[in-house]
Amino acid sequence: MAPVTQGISPPLARRSWVKIIRDQFFKNWSDTAITLASLAFIVLLLQPVLHWILNEARWEVLGPNLAILLRGRFVAELAWRIWVCLGLIALTAGLASGTWSGRFSGGFGAILALPLLLVLVPIFEMNTRLGLLAMSALIGTGFLVGKYGPEPYMKNITVTLLALIIPVGLVLLYGFGQDGPMQVTPPKLWGGLLLSLILALTGIVFSYPLGVILALGRRSKLPIVKMLSVIYIEFVRGVPLIALLFMAVVMLELFVPNRFPNIEGIVRVAVAITLFSAAYMAENVRAGLATVPAGQVEATWALGLNSVQTMIFIVLPQALKAIIPVTVNQFISLFKDTTLVALVGMLDLVGMGRAVLGNPAWLGTHKEIYFFIGALFWLLNYSMSYGSRKLEERLHTGIESRA
Amino acid sequence: MNFRNLSVVAFAVILGIVLAACADAAPAPAEMESSEPVESEAMPSARSTLEQVMERGNVICVGNAAAPGFGFVGEDGSFSGFDTDFCRALAAAIFGDSEAYEIRPATASERFSVLTAGEGDVLIRNTTATMTRDTDLGGDFAPTTFYDGQGIMVRAADGISSLEDLAGGSVCVATGTTTELNLADVMAARGIEYEPVVFEGNDETIEAYEAGRCDAFTTDKSGLTGRRAVLADPTAHIILDETLSKEPLAPMVRHGDSQWEDIVRWVVYATFLAEELGVNSENVDNMMESADPNIRRLVGADGEFGTKIGLDNDWSYNVIKMVGNYAEIYDRNLGPDTDFYIPRGLNRSWVDGGLLYSPPIR
């Protein structure tokens, strides 16, 4: 290999702080100019923003409305059911990272840090903070159990939990029976962040198998199957989600027979989101399938496996593993897209925010409310995308180190 | 078992399902064909609305959650208002229980879809009766419960006293309403240039008006009064004298179920008639003994008028007893003692010079 012409930086110990700062920020006149411009930019932008956050903003709007922003009109006495759901998710997340990575990585750090960061939000009540701490503890416990528990059992348990999260979570939230601690809480009471999360989670989970089927269909050698898959994928990807949501709300009734019972609003938008997400998921899976080397398939023929076996045992596992980071990214983008349901009258986080703004008592607090909603989304999305990036790096290095 | 066998089995199972589905689906076209000749006899769905309501045990009214005085959510989460009271009257007539109702809140633009889709039994949501809505939108209108007209609200400080003063200004209006169309009509007729700023619901619209996005806000006068009452400073806004349109607000039912339409129609008429004949919730029990045959027929002491519309004969008695006559409903929600006072104007009984005129029950 040719020698690298760039100078190799000297060891850190020999550099003085003055030199580091000079090298980093004031190497030559253009560098100096950029540094000064950046500093000016920071000061000019940050100063009014900080001034607003610290002095002008009426943060008192959040306190009394926090509960409805986070969980909608879900009955306060039954809110523990939401916590149980969150705990289940936290435990599974911890178990999954403990079982499969078994190493304290940046991605796991992000998962663990999220509830701890949320504890710091000043407007939360004591109980909320305790709940968040419990979430952290559950993630940590899950991680340790997953790491040190007997491996095959742990994998089975984690997979079972992953499969059960959605149905168990929905049953927990919906409840059963007339009264008591598990009394039915109809979906029209679900709102705020809770609704956004439910829509994103159900969307990603249900669109996953649909996406796999569509991707296989698109790669199929059978012309009709291929054509239908392509039509579906391109059709859905060509239309904005909001159009699908409006159709689901306005037109779905037309397509089902009269004798059918009415469909809940949340089901309609969840169906629209799932169908929308499936088309994008299909493209992800297709990209994942393309990463599986052709040699793998040829090798399975040599082993005498047929095409279905090859697909299920050899190709799909590799393809789906390759798209884990992409799937996380799609979950993030889906989570952001769920805000559109506010435009069809659902009271998700944004819809709830608008409802609060409709209250004459809180006139003119738009900036505060939208800042809060934006910050919440940012925190959740950023920690997820950070985790997925770390995961991506690890999967990537994993492949390279083997090669 | 190897996979080829498995796929054959899967194939067979799916084929079976499809065949079963076909067998299930096959009668559907036949049903449709046979129903075609009787289509004009107006029984579109398998069961009539009244049957569905009876089975469900309550009546679902498509209503408004954000029209102060007409339909709004109180602090405790329950609905109240003028429109809501007519929904209660309907529940009283059908079930003898004025609480056997549910409000399905809908925005102005989705309300008709919600009704025709069958999510509600009747639309009582300050809805203006128009010919298009009666025909194209698949509805039928019951008698007008409130004679309204479109008005314009402006800031007192702007010194606007007529539509002409608004030239060049911007007007906030909610989409999907007749208001939007009337505004365009009137402004075009008078040759006034203006900037329409269109929003989805009245909430967003009034919000933008209050923020100063528009110089004027227009909706039905009834709505204006209620809206002004909840503005930060109601006295800073005035409602112009101009009336842009006729707005007869009426309950709407799905087209083609005349039995259900009759029920809604006569419940409304019963409230008119009760006021005209001096029957109210307090004296209705005494009126059972009344000598006036008109009153006796109204309260169900004589005749079998309930069964003619598929209800019990005490239907109108329940309406008056539990909800009241028109004057009581009006005063409770829009009367001088409320925050949303609107003078009765045209909404008086015909005997007092108003427009409320019910055909006799006989």
Add this chain to the structure above:
Amino acid sequence: MASVVQSQARPPFWRDERVLGWLWQFLVLLIVVGGAFFLLNNMATELRAQRNIVFSYSWVGQVAGFDISESLIPYDSTRTYGRAIVVGILNTLQVALGAIVFSTILGLFWGIVSISSNYLARRIATIYVEIFRNVPLLVLLYFWYSGLFLQLPRLADAIELPGPTYLSIRGLYIPWGTPTESWNSYLLMLLLGAICFAGTIVFLRQRELRTGQVYFKALWGLSAFLPIAVVGWFALPAPLTLSQPVKEGLRIVGGNSYSPEFISVVTALSVYASAYVAEIVRGGILAIHHGQQEASSALGLTRLQSLRFVILPQAMRVIVPPLISEYLSLTKSTSLAVAVGYPDFFHTTAKTTLNQTGREVEVFLLVMVVYLSISLMTSAVLNWYNSLFEIKER
């Protein structure tokens, strides 16, 4: 291969992969067509029975009756629904074009900053990208619109900037040129200039091929175009007159105006998309191996030349396809304009027109067709570009 298959006994037909394949296809088709028939049949029955509606587009020619606040073509309430829909499509394209231009400029800027050698500048770019990629567009849009624009003063107290430019809750008013009688002649002059521009470029290109000498063709072309444009401007009696915004009662006349809805939608979309564009640009430049730069300087190319002839052509191949997809997704996102009441295509069609006519099926079919055609046209451009610049393997 074929002889091998034939030498074996053919499997029974229920195990023959080809027969099974056709059966599967037939089955899928049956399910899809059957399902579609079932749904459409339901719809037709429902429409006929409940509303007495027959599928038709005759309403497109009827008078719309509603006003639209901003329009690129003449429109008033006596025009037809069809006209209103076209107004909406033009508004959508206008917003999309504005957002594409601004997001590209912003994205290029932040993309280049994010690979700068300056630590501080790089950090700022990263923070910018991370903030706007992780916040929903709708929240951004509402923040911009209700949080910032609706808090501006009313017209009477408008913020006056030099120009005069007025910024108020009614929008932004800037001075603008009004064409005079000589405008058309000036356009002809510009056309002449454009021909000179193209001629210069073609000429230099030929010369380049003949001599191997490299020219900055665009620069030479501009130096042919600009004199004509400038001379034309002064030779003709003022092709444009300056129209300045003037306050007059409740409105501002003259100049050009942009409504707060338009500005909010364009700003929110631009900022949101610029974070993605920045990432695309950054990825594109980083994808070019360092060795390329070194090799081209070893060949004696100057920095500018290596950028123009080595780095950029390769980086563009990486950048353009995702960029076009980003533009497409941005165009679809303009439908969010409905949230702040900007009369884009979705607003005028799927909201106002649908509300006034009650024709869900026809309206949504139209919405689908329009968005799909935009999307198909974009894919066509993308494919064309890819085929133009794909690495020719031999």
